[in-house]
Amino acid sequence: MEVWIGRDGERHGPYTEVEVRQWLQSGQLSANDLGWYEGMADWAPLSTLFPDALAGRGAAAEAAIPPLPASIAATAPPAAVATLDYASFWQRFGAWVIDLVVLLIPGAIASYAMGGMAAFEHLLAQMQAAPDSMSTAMMEYAQATRGINLAVTVIGFLYYSLFEASPWQATPGKLALRLRVTGDDGQKLGIGRAMLRNLVRLANLITGLIPFICYIAIAWTQRKQGLHDLMARTLVLNGSVREQAPARQPGPRDNSFNA
Numbered sequence: 362m363e364v365w366i367g368r369d370g371e372r373h374g375p376y377t378e379v380e381v382r383q384w385l386q387s388g389q390l391s392a393n394d395l396g397w398y399e400g401m402a403d404w405a406p407l408s409t410l411f412p413d414a415l416a417g418r419g420a421a422a423e424a425a426i427p428p429l430p431a432s433i434a435a436t437a438p439p440a441a442v443a444t445l446d447y448a449s450f451w452q453r454f455g456a457w458v459i460d461l462v463v464l465l466i467p468g469a470i471a472s473y474a475m476g477g478m479a480a481f482e483h484l485l486a487q488m489q490a491a492p493d494s495m496s497t498a499m500m501e502y503a504q505a506t507r508g509i510n511l512a513v514t515v516i517g518f519l520y521y522s523l524f525e526a527s528p529w530q531a532t533p534g535k536l537a538l539r540l541r542v543t544g545d546d547g548q549k550l551g552i553g554r555a556m557l558r559n560l561v562r563l564a565n566l567i568t569g570l571i572p573f574i575c576y577i578a579i580a581w582t583q584r585k586q587g588l589h590d591l592m593a594r595t596l597v598l599n600g601s602v603r604e605q606a607p608a609r610q611p612g613p614r615d616n617s618f619n620a
Contacts, residue, residue: 393408446598452538453585476509521555
């Protein structure tokens, strides 16, 4: 993990986590200095990012370093502003359409492998042979494709959960529209939280109204959150993860921190 350091209104780095911990222990960095690494939405004091590195440090080392001035807030990376740049309903709808097209591929493969084509051909044959027994034919088709529907639902659930918990923090549809999913604190989602967010998609097995209710809330809530966002305390923001990293500062790297 690479960490940026903020001090005296300037950004320095990036440095490795090991280097930052060493400088905190030696007193070259203050607990009040700010740090930022990829996935964070805003700067945070090093004392909250690496509290264990300060555990064995004496008060004399900390007193030798002046506290960080408030002016550093003006140099926060773009991610600090992006937390307020919520994706709109139509942006998210566009991402959903792209993801739907992408999911057609594994869905079609699963359907073919599990006999979906044969079940469909059997349905057509029954309807042609006995048009009056259409309801019976449809019932048999629904029973024959029950396993396929379950497989497609699981594929969609894993697709959204794994992509949103990945370093990209977005599905291919969201990546295409430069969107990302975060917690309401601006941090990257863990796999558990991403799965919780997407459990609502399984409601398609119960009623077709649930997805509509979940998404229509985006147009009316203050932070453009759907019901699944509110339940899992997540946000969908403009700007990809890569765009949130601060610009790299030129200059050689060494084993000491000077700012």
